[in-house]
């Protein structure tokens with residue numbers, strides 16, 4: 084076969100397979116998807132926010148070999164609606180009070196579809212000047228909100244976990260260099276597990292992490308931190324980084340950031356503030372007061388998919404000195420020689436871990452521009468007020484007991500029975516069983532979604548009213564249901580056991 088014949092043979096066997104279809108068909112499919120989304124949003128209130136299923140159920144519903152036959156979009160959406168949709172909790176439900184509610188707006192959802200549909204690459208300027216500039220604008224808005232200087236930099240990432248990982252990598256690289264087996268990291272014992280995971284991922288041993296105790300308001304204790312740093316220096320180790328919470332996951336506690344900033348400066352420590360939850364509290368006067376000193380931090384994690392009501396996934400890391408990110412992450416592979424390395428532009432692949440990045444900034448940019456910042460300031464204030472309302476209602480209840488004064492929008496409480504604890508039972512064990520049963524009953528009845536944790540080794544229920552769809556009526560009715568359901572559960576338990584007296 085000569086060269087021409089070879090080329091002809093190749094041409095003959097290539098049939099130009101594509102996944103595209105005619106515009107009318109694509110539009111029709113798009114309308115079906117948008118109908119499904121709008122049905123989801125408008126029907127949320129009437130559904131249960133708590134839908135769980137075990138692995139055998141899900142396997143039976145969905146397990147199949149890789150599909151050989153094509154299916155229509157109608158058939159796929161039917162399968163989605165029947166076999167997938169009913170089996171997930173709804174973090175965007177107005178009575179989702181667990182963890183941190185995440186409730187996207189229709190504008191953010193459509194912008195995400197737009198980013199996906201246009202498939203822009205946001206990894207470097209050369210490939211995406213438009214997307215890069217939009218991301219810079221969004222980062223500038225966040226920098227202004229936080230009081231960060233213009234030389235600060237950052238990037239959008241998948242969420243708080245990735246932002247924390249990026250921050251710790253930068254802290255390690257800038258403070259310790261390439262040899263870090265004597266470096267020591269300090270965090271509050273209330274820090275999010277993504278910090279521990281990040282430390283492990285980047286090669287720190289468990290014995291290089293100090294968990295600093297907290298005071299009765301769950302804020303990191305400065306004296307304990309100072310003593311730990313001093314002891315480590317005396318032992319010849321290299322303290323390099325402190326992580327502060329600006330809204331801890333358990334209780335929403337905000338560490339003494341102002342004092343931490345002064346101490347970190349004095350000790351030449353990198354201060355990272357994990358404000359994944361609380362950062363957008365900066366949009367309110369009350370939040371700004373609590374987060375005083377955050378502008379002194381070397382790096383800050385934000386989660387726009389939490390308190391900025393942007394759909395998953397949207398996290399953000401900001402670094403006070405953009406160069407510290409570039410020093411950590413910049414690579415010069417030969418296959419990227421076309422990209423511009425000019426100092427006046429930003430290549431986001433040099434600010435973090437990902438090269439290929441979706442255009443996450445679009446959903447934040449469009450959401451903020453569509454609604455205007457005042458709407459978000461009002462929402463943040465509203466959620467702080469809803470948490471205060473919840474606390475006042477718990478305080479008024481004879482059986483629902485607030486376990487720690489809320490600082491931002493998380494209220495931790497538990498049900499305390501009015502009837503005696505069974506003689507043979509330890510009080511805490513009994514309270515735990517009662518509260519577990521209460522949460523399970525609330526979920527089973529589809530009334531609300533709550534999550535639980537442990538505070539000073541006591542079982543606690545977390546209540547976080549942070550969804551733009553949550554109304555005061557949702558808070559009031561859920562607390563009434565908690566009280567009533569708690570009493571029912573208590574009655575059933577009492578009929579099982581009997582014993583000594585306890586009360587709130």
Ligand SMILES: Cc1ncc(COP(=O)(O)O)c(C=O)c1O
Pocket residue numbers: 183241242243244245247275277330331332357358359360386398
């Ligand atoms: C304080 C804090 N940091 C980090 C994270 C991790 O964020 P993500 O789940 O977005 O990765 C969370 C998650 O809730 C959090 O509450």
